[in-house]
Amino acid sequence: MDDEQVLHAMGLDDSYRVERVLADHPSGVTELVTLDGAGPFVRRRIPLKIARRDVWARLGSCDSPRLPRVQATYELPDTFVVVCDYVPGPTLEQLVGSSGPLGPHRACEVALDVCEAAGELHAHGIVHRDISPGNVIxxxxxxxxxxxxIARLVVEGASHDTTALGTWGFASPEQYGFAQTDARSDVYSIGRLLGYMVTGLTPGSDDYEAALADGERIPANVRAAVSHACAFEPSARYQTAGELSGALRALLRGEDVAQAAGGERPGRVDASLSPEAEVAESDAASGAPVPPGAGERDGGSVAPSPHRRRIVVVVAAVVVAAAAVTAYAVLSPRTSGGGASGSASSVSSSGTSASGSDASASPSAGGADSASGTATSAGSSSTRPTTGKSILxxxxxxxxxxxxxxxxDGNxxxxxxGVHNAGSKTILYPSVSVTCLDADGKAIATTQTALMAVAPGQTLYFATFVDGTDEAGSIASVEFAADAQGMGASVSSLVPSRYATADVRERSDSSGATIVTGTVTLDSQGTDEAxxxxxxxxxxxxxxxxxxxxxVVFVDMPTASDPARFQIEDYGVPAHASVDVQAYPW
Known part of the structure; x- marks a missing residue:
């Protein structure tokens, strides 16, 4: 930008009057503004390093009343600015939080509107990647x-997203680095959104599956549509937002909904899907207790392959409404208890447990003093699969x-x-590129994960899967390369909350799964409100x-009085002597 362009952009920026700051996060500031009495408008100020100008340019070409209408975009020396129309109304998160679950008919209507918006984005090559209750007005x-x-353009031929992003409970499995996101990723999120609306619970939380299975409140056809949309494998879902929209319209007409193989095949939709039935039941529904007991699988009707299969059990009662970076969270570990003393547990192969207050009971590297637990191996693992050199x-x-x-298995x-911050300032968005190399040093596969924040002296641990393609068997080494710049800059004001883990146990079951369980508690509250x-x-x-x-699994945030219980289930884990467990805000 030349000086004249900068002065013009600064003049335009100064012409807006800030009425209220809606959100202020490291990824940018969102404000309610007016211009010479016109408006209000929503102005979003995004750091240049993470701004996706191509997405905002294509959004301006979209023609759907269900999407933000871009009024202006301009660029300042370190900030990209977008001004959009303001849409008055509560977010879906606020609506459900204050009024309880929506009736099935109303929920399908909202989902239809979201399908319309998503379909328009997809027609312009955009994947939203964060369809969640906080992002629906x-x-x-x-x-x-x-x-x-965090929307992006579809990249043809790519195997993974560069950075894993999204909102826990609504982000698709591929957003955890399993595969490239596309329109079907948004379909998954809309299915989770529908499940959230009819249960009032975040998908993956403790009572969600039991509430969704309540046939007295939720029609079988609605459950089937959620299951189909939320299949683990993208190929088993509705393939477009239009297909899901068609299924929802069939529900509203009381027709059958075609299901994927293995899914639930109900008959005609229940009478409770009608708006008249919802009115009659609204008072009872708003006060109905959630059925006890919870399904443990965080996913759809199609089971994941063994190495990707994971179960999350959550008992924390509070789901924090503040979302990371305007209602989305980085799907990578954020901050551990570096420098904090936390409880640790160890168990013997007999399954007995002993708790203590010495965090050093958990071995760690890089000087980390993290809140973690350690368990000795339960002897469930088989012979260690192929491994090799790690380049740091x-x-x-x-x-x-x-x-x-x-x-x-499965290439x-x-x-x-482990990633350690040796500096004196908290670092936001450092990333690690993981590259699989053959014996000649040729790159076979790569992925990148971003940590949201690493405090001074902290060491964060992260684990993921990299798709090695057909050449996986020729992998001789894996390179782990840190990037101090990542997606943002260093700051010094953020103070991470400190978590501790306890009652860590490891066991194996008859299917050969390695299962690690325990609880997460809050040691001290930081300033990481996102x-x-x-x-x-x-x-x-x-x-x-x-x-x-x-x-890695993701669970609800613990409070001082309500711990979160976790369960990690893996298949094909190599023989090992112990397991360390670390918990941190996300």
Whole structure:
């Protein structure tokens, strides 16, 4: 930009009057503004490093009343600014939080509006990637889909997204790094949104599956539509927002809904789907207790492949409404208890437990003093799969302290590593590029994960799967390269909350699964208000303390009085001597 362009943009920026700050996060500031008495408008100020100008340009070409209408875009020296129409009304999160679950008929109507918005985005090559209750406005003229902060254009031929982003409970499995996101990822999120509306619970939380299965409140056809939309494998879902929209319209007409193989095939829709029935039942529904007991699987009707199969059990009663970076969260570990003392547990193979207050009971690297737990192996693992050399590359104060990997089934590589902040400031959005190399140093597969924040002296552990394609068997080494710049800049004001884990136990079941369970408690509250849940990372270690592999699950945020219980289930884990478990805000 030349000086004249900068002065013009600054003059335009100054012409707006800020009426209220709606959100202020490291990813940008969202404000309610007016211009010479006109408006109000929503102005979003996005750091240039993470701004997706191409997405906002295409949004301006979209023609749907269910999407934000862009009024202006301009660029300042370090900020990209978007001004959109303001849509008055509560978010779906606020509506359900204050009034309880929606009736099935009303929920399908809202979902139809969201399908219309998503379909228009997809027609212009945009994947929203964060369709969640906080990003849906329920206005007088229907539902509106907002906040394209992490939307991206579809990249043909790519195998993974560059960075894993989304809102826990609504983000599709591929947003955790399993595959490339596309229109079917948004279909998954709309299905989860429908489940949320009719249950009033975040998908994946403790009572969600039991509430969704309540045939007295939720018609079988609605459950079937949710299951089909939320299948683990993208190919088993409705393939477009239009297909899902057609199924929802069939529900409203009382017709059958065609299901994927293995799904539920109900008859005609229940009478309770009619708006008249909803009015009659509204008072009872708003006060009805949630059925006890919860289904444990966080997913749809199609079971994931063994190395990707994971179960999350959550008992924290509070789901934090503040979302990371305007109602979305980075789907990577954020902050651990670096520098904090936390409780640790160890168990013997007999399953007995002993708790203590010494965080050093959990071995760690890079000087980390994290809230974690350690369990000795229950002897469930089989012979260790193929593994090899790990190449660690640090970048300034961001240091990769240790790492390990193994070749799992299905040409997939499991990796686990620790990232340490050796500086004096909290670093936001540092990333780690994981690259699988053959014996000649040729890159076979790569993925990148972003950590939301690493405090001074902290070490965060993360684990994920990398798709090695057909050449996975020729992988000789894996490179772990830190990026201190990542998606943002260093700051010093953020103080991470501190979590502790306890009652950590490891066992195996008859199917050969390795199961790690325990609880997460809040040690101290920080200033990370954007956090909306907890990441729990299990790191499997050999007898010499080296990393063998690992896994991560995401659960609700614990409070001082309500701990969160977690369960991690993995298949094909290599033989190991112990497992470390670390929890941190997410």
């Amino acid at each position: 329920v206005a007088a003229d229907g539902a509106h889909l907002i906040d394209l902060g 590359k640090s970048d300034g104060d961001v240091q990769v302290t240790e790492a390990g990997w193994y070749l799992a 997939v590589v499991n990796v686990a590593y 956090a909306q849940g907890s990441a729990v990372c299990a790191v499997y270690r050999a007898a010499d303390g080296s990393i063998v592999g690992g896994d």
